[in-house]
Amino acid sequence: KAGVTQTPRYLIKTRGQQVTLSCSPISGHRSVSWYQQTPGQGLQFLFEYFSETQRNKGNFPGRFSGRQFSNSRSEMNVSTLELGDSALYLCASSSERSTDTQYFGPGTRLTVL
Amino acid sequence: GIQVEQSPPDLILQEGANSTLRCNFSDSVNNLQWFHQNPWGQLINLFYIPSGTKQNGRLSATTVATERYSLLYISSSQTTDSGVYFCAVALSGGSYIPTFGRGTSLIVHP
Numbered sequence: 587k588a589g590v591t592q593t594p595r596y597l598i599k600t601r602g603q604q605v606t607l608s609c610s611p612i613s614g615h616r617s618v619s620w621y622q623q624t625p626g627q628g629l630q631f632l633f634e635y636f637s638e639t640q641r642n643k644g645n646f647p648g649r650f651s652g653r654q655f656s657n658s659r660s661e662m663n664v665s666t667l668e669l670g671d672s673a674l675y676l677c678a679s680s681s682e683r684s685t686d687t688q689y690f691g692p693g694t695r696l697t698v699l
Numbered sequence: 700g701i702q703v704e705q706s707p708p709d710l711i712l713q714e715g716a717n718s719t720l721r722c723n724f725s726d727s728v729n730n731l732q733w734f735h736q737n738p739w740g741q742l743i744n745l746f747y748i749p750s751g752t753k754q755n756g757r758l759s760a761t762t763v764a765t766e767r768y769s770l771l772y773i774s775s776s777q778t779t780d781s782g783v784y785f786c787a788v789a790l791s792g793g794s795y796i797p798t799f800g801r802g803t804s805l806i807v808h809p
Contacts, residue, residue, distance in 0.1 A: 628799055628800075628801050628802070629785060629787070629799040629802075630799070631796055631797050631798075631799075634795065641794075641795075642794045642795050642796055643794075643796070644796055645700075674740065676742060678742075678744075684730060684789065684795035685730065685747050687744045687747070688732075688744045689744070690741065690742040690743070690744075692740065692741060693740055
């Protein structure tokens with residue numbers, strides 16, 4: 587099976603812009619989770635989608651949003667970018683439950699100037 | 700929110716050595732996982748272990764939920780074990796919202 591893919595791998599944006607990141611899960615996986623990793627805050631959970639519905643949500647402002655399509659592919663959007671949004675954004679897919687093994691993509695490195 | 704502390708923050712070993720990484724958490728959890736992030740940033744799920752002991756090759760993990768800690772054992776370490784090890788926990792009851800520790804950075808020298 588192909589692994590989790592994320593596009594783009596690298597992205598440079600300026601403050602105030604918005605960005606959309608994409609994640610394609612492993613075939614057959616229905617759960618997709620998103621994480622933010624920064625040197626200052628470490629790894630933080632953004633949200634999880636399952637069957638096109640947001641199932642769990644971390645403590646991030648409303649500028650961070652996501653969605654999942656019927657083929658389980660997921661996108662996350664960050665509006666009105668701030669310098670502090672510079673981070674590695676990781677996507678993970680799993681079969682169904684939070685206890686299932688999560689498989690991570692390589693991440694998207696976002697730099698906000 | 701729940702606090703997760705990992706120790707030691709940094710660890711340097713010679714190939715072949717054994718090590719123990721610790722994860723302490725401040726509240727009752729029903730979900731605890733260990734992850735490894737290699738030097739190139741790839742994150743791998745090692746164990747789901749809310750309680751008890753599991754083993755996978757040279758790695759094993761033990762969680763004592765009543766005492767709020769988990770241990771990850773690495774035996775006969777190899778250079779490919781280098782990277783950062785994270786534990787993540789989620790509170791009992793309701794939604795799965797994991798909180799990660801800051802990680803233990805491991806360097807294994809040949």
